Amino acid sequence: MTTRNRQIRLAARPTGFPQDSDFELVESQLRAPGEGELLVQAHYLSVDPYMRGRMNDAASYAEPVGIGDVMIGESVGKVLLSNNEKFPEGTYVAGMFGWQEYAISDGKGIRRIDPELAPITKYLHLLGxxxxxxxxxxxxxxxxxxxxxxxxxxxxxxxxxxxxxxxxxxxxxxxxxxxxxxxxxxxxxxxxxxxxxxxxxxxxxxxxxxxxxxxxxxxxxxxxxxxxxxxxxxxxxxxxxxxxxxxxxxxxxxxxxxxxxxxxxxxxxxxxxxxxxxxDYFSRFREATADLAKWYQSGQLKCEERITNGLEHAPLAFVEMMQGANTGKQLVRIHSDA
Amino acid sequence: MTTRNRQIRLAARPTGFPQDSDFELVESQLRAPGEGELLVQAHYLSVDPYMRGRMNDAASYAEPVGIGDVMIGESVGKVLLSNNEKFPEGTYVAGMFGWQEYAISDGKGIRRIDPELAPITKYLHLLGxxxxxxxxxxxxxxxxxxxxxxxxxxxxxxxxxxxxxxxxxxxxxxxxxxxxxxxxxxxxxxxxxxxxxxxxxxxxxxxxxxxxxxxxxxxxxxxxxxxxxxxxxxxxxxxxxxxxxxxxxxxxxxxxxxxxxxxxxxxxxxxxxxxxxxxDYFSRFREATADLAKWYQSGQLKCEERITNGLEHAPLAFVEMMQGANTGKQLVRIHSDA
Structure with missing residues (x-):
């Protein structure tokens, strides 16, 4: 197994639209998951408008990302190693794993997703x-x-x-x-x-x-x-x-x-x-997902995806999304099963 | 009985704060009330911020006052003559009688008020x-x-x-x-x-x-x-x-x-x-009045009044109210019982 983990960290607080120099691509050392933990290989990262607010050092509904910290963000991926019985090896999960190739999680705040029900990218938009x-x-x-x-x-x-x-x-x-x-x-x-x-x-x-x-x-x-x-x-x-x-x-x-x-x-x-x-609707996500999945399966609900390849292009994908380049959901492909 | 009725009519559409020249004081002829009608002698007129919007010729939630029309407004007064059994002579009423000394009403949209429960001016604020x-x-x-x-x-x-x-x-x-x-x-x-x-x-x-x-x-x-x-x-x-x-x-x-x-x-x-x-709450005014009257009588609800004397000073009273001269309710005394 790899011990290298590529990450995108916030290097500076952007003024206006973020620039390349506001981010840095860092190769960090990956540790093994500890007790109760799991290691996730991210397949797709979601870039969303709310991330722009987190790049600022200003009061909002959530804490800003610190300079030098991995950018926050949700991704879907595969469990490679697990010491957590809720998320066995080989299962798929979605969570706030950040802008990086791999993440260690204690299983809190993440959810298991079903690739049989829908392609895993759908859990970053229609079913997420x-x-x-x-x-x-x-x-x-x-x-x-x-x-x-x-x-x-x-x-x-x-x-x-x-x-x-x-x-x-x-x-x-x-x-x-x-x-x-x-x-x-x-x-x-x-x-x-x-x-x-x-x-x-x-x-x-x-x-x-x-x-x-x-x-x-x-x-x-x-x-x-x-x-x-x-x-x-x-x-x-x-x-x-x-x-x-x-x-x-x-x-x-x-x-x-x-x-x-x-x-x-x-x-x-x-x-x-x-x-x-x-x-604020956290306690009702399950109810919403059930309805959304029903409409997705009946063909009443669809959404195009615009996929940018490579973690290193996540900043570009983010800026293009903010500028409206995407029709439907903007995603970044990090790894794939192939 | 008098046959003269002094009225204040809108003479021009104000720009910014209304000026004297935007109004004219007119002495019109008063007719006798017809079948089902009553003649009201206005005692106090209420001047309120909403009136400013009615002076403009612009779309809003209500029609503008026409040039040459009597300014709209609510007043309380005494029924001097009546052919309407719901509002006998000598009773007190509140209604949209306009900026004038006397008004003829068919009784629609007006309400009888009780001077024993509270001074009649209160029906223009606490109980209105x-x-x-x-x-x-x-x-x-x-x-x-x-x-x-x-x-x-x-x-x-x-x-x-x-x-x-x-x-x-x-x-x-x-x-x-x-x-x-x-x-x-x-x-x-x-x-x-x-x-x-x-x-x-x-x-x-x-x-x-x-x-x-x-x-x-x-x-x-x-x-x-x-x-x-x-x-x-x-x-x-x-x-x-x-x-x-x-x-x-x-x-x-x-x-x-x-x-x-x-x-x-x-x-x-x-x-x-x-x-x-x-x-929009018209159907519930009665419920509100009952609560407000209860709190008024128990001394939990009060309001100062700033009273300007004379219908001819209604435009001034209106402008002073818009400029914040009043503490509490701004009224114009037109007639009194004395």
């Missing part, structure tokens, strides 16, 4: 955090009701592409906003979105929103914030519910951006805006 | 719209729970002064923000607020908020918006609820003001912001 985020954000934070007119920003991303499909499953009309014509076609042709537009090629966001939501917006699932969300405020219906999942347009700004104040709209429309974090 | 606004805003929109740390902006105004007292009745700690040292003393000495500060004399809103809310903010009842509300976002606790009642700092701006984007805070704090309108 993006899926749970879409599920609880839409059903709980936004209080989705049958017949709602739903609008999703960042609609072709890992979370957004699931949100739209869930809303369709629940009998709603769904419109999406995304950043390329390819994504718009994907939303409409592959995911069943009723309407969608490319925010990069419209010169009037408000008008484009009215065109894709001619009956106004009852539920707005927001992944992006910024000018898109400003424009959506005008299109809310009375009693609208806005779920704030992410604000990706804001994460790489060097200085907080000013925008039109949104709260007056909330009075006029008796609307509710709710920020949520998927971790 | 500001009271209902505080009641439903705090208990429903903000979902107040016992033990919540409550912060109120515009705390010495008609609604704010009631909000704080309701929160105290429900066993919460309450802090307030207002715009004069006199108001701060009033909040702490008369209304039972636990802490309060004058936003006009602090040079650090964030620090002042932390001082009056050392345990953070679970419920923020917002009457003002703007920089005060921006600063409160940083002080929200996890699971905080923000009720947007008014945004008085914004109503007289000639151009919409930009501010820091607030939605990221909502994710970090898993917070909810809800805009509400008191009219």
């Amino acid at each position: 955090m993006p899926g749970w985020t879409a599920y609880f954000g839409l059903f709980d934070a936004c209080g989705l009701k049958e017949g709602d007119e739903v609008l999703v920003s960042g609609a072709a991303g890992a979370v957004g592409s699931i949100v739209g499909q869930l809303a369709k499953i629940k009998g709603c009309r769904v419109a999406g906003i995304a950043g390329s014509d390819e994504k718009i076609a994907y939303l409409k042709d592959q995911l069943g979105y009723d309407a969608a537009f490319n925010y990069k090629t419209t010169d009037n966001l408000g008008q484009s929103i009215r065109e894709v939501c001619p009956n106004g917006v009852d539920v707005y699932f927001d992944n992006v914030g910024g000018p898109i969300t400003d424009a959506v405020m005008w299109a809310l219906n009375i009693g609208a519910r806005v779920g704030i999942c992410g604000q990706i347009s804001q994460y790489n700004l060097e200085k907080g951006e000013l925008g039109p104040r949104p709260f007056w709209h909330l009075i006029v429309k008796r609307a509710t805006v709710r920020g949520f974090l998927v971790f | 719209m500001p009271g209902w606004t505080a009641y439903f805003g705090l208990f429903d929109a903000c979902g107040l729970k016992e033990g919540d740390e409550v912060l109120v902006s515009g705390a010495a105004g008609a609604v704010g002064s009631i909000v704080g007292q309701l929160a105290k009745i429900k066993g919460c700690r309450v802090a307030g923000i207002a715009g004069s040292d006199e108001k701060i003393a009033y909040l702490k000495d008369q209304l039972g607020y636990d802490a309060a500060f004058n936003y006009k004399t602090t040079d650090n809103l964030g620090q002042s908020i932390r001082e009056v809310c050392p345990n953070g903010v679970d419920v923020y009842f917002d009457n003002v918006g703007g920089p005060i509300t921006d600063a409160v976002m940083w002080a929200l606790n996890i699971g905080a609820r923000v009720g947007i009642c008014g945004q008085i700092s914004q109503y007289n701006l000639e151009k919409g003001e930009l501010g820091p984007r607030p939605f990221w805070h909502l994710i970090v704090k898993r917070a909810t912001v809800r805009g509400f309108l008191v009219f």
Whole structure:
């Protein structure tokens, strides 16, 4: 067995979009798993917008990654050695193993995944955090009701592409906003979105929103914030519910951006805006996974994957994802079974 | 009986704070009440922030007042003549009678008030719209729970002064923000607020908020918006609820003001912001009035009044109220029983 473990560590706190020099690729020594521990070989790493916040040294909902620490992140992989009977050798697991080839785990906070039920990458989106985020954000934070007119920003991303499909499953009309014509076609042709537009090629966001939501917006699932969300405020219906999942347009700004104040709209429309974090629903992940797996197996829920090869390209994959290169879920392939 | 009726009509759409020239005092002819109608002599007129929006020709939750129309507004008064058995001569009523000395009503949308239970002016605040606004805003929109740390902006105004007292009745700690040292003393000495500060004399809103809310903010009842509300976002606790009642700092701006984007805070704090309108609770006004009257009679609920004499000074009273001259409820005396 190898004793070398390649890791990507945070080398500096990024300003704006992260650069190569903000990370370092380190080859560290791998120890054997101790009592109750297991050794995981990571096959796929998930890169997600929330990681940008962890690179900052600022108060947020979680501690920042320290300089010199392995970047945090979830991956799926195979148990190579195990002293933990819950996770025998040869089984597959998902967990916060970080940006590295191998990880030692005591088994806490990780979960066993079933490669017979779905390819293991699915546990990083449809049957994992993006899926749970879409599920609880839409059903709980936004209080989705049958017949709602739903609008999703960042609609072709890992979370957004699931949100739209869930809303369709629940009998709603769904419109999406995304950043390329390819994504718009994907939303409409592959995911069943009723309407969608490319925010990069419209010169009037408000008008484009009215065109894709001619009956106004009852539920707005927001992944992006910024000018898109400003424009959506005008299109809310009375009693609208806005779920704030992410604000990706804001994460790489060097200085907080000013925008039109949104709260007056909330009075006029008796609307509710709710920020949520998927971790708060931890005790209900099993329930969500059961539903998501059912819809995945019936073909009602799908998601493209954009896979970048090689751990060393994880920083690039992360930045490209933040810039919207991915349609569907951005992943990094570290090892494969082949 | 007089046949002259002095009225204040909207003469022009104000830019910024309304000016004298935006109104005209007109003496019109008064007709006799017809079948089913009654003639009301207005004793007190309420001037409220919402009226500023009605002076604009812009889409909102209600139609604008037309140029040349009598300004809308609620008043309390005495029935002088009646062809409506629900409101006999000599009884007192409250209703949207407008900025005028006399009004003819068909009895729809008005309510009979009891001068034995409370002075008639109380039906324009504690036992009327500001009271209902505080009641439903705090208990429903903000979902107040016992033990919540409550912060109120515009705390010495008609609604704010009631909000704080309701929160105290429900066993919460309450802090307030207002715009004069006199108001701060009033909040702490008369209304039972636990802490309060004058936003006009602090040079650090964030620090002042932390001082009056050392345990953070679970419920923020917002009457003002703007920089005060921006600063409160940083002080929200996890699971905080923000009720947007008014945004008085914004109503007289000639151009919409930009501010820091607030939605990221909502994710970090898993917070909810809800805009509400008191009219949506119409079917429950009776329930609220019963509670408010009970607390008024037990001495747990009070409110100062600032009374300006004479209908002709209603525009001035309105502008002074928008500028914060009033501690408690601003009223205009039109007639009195004496």
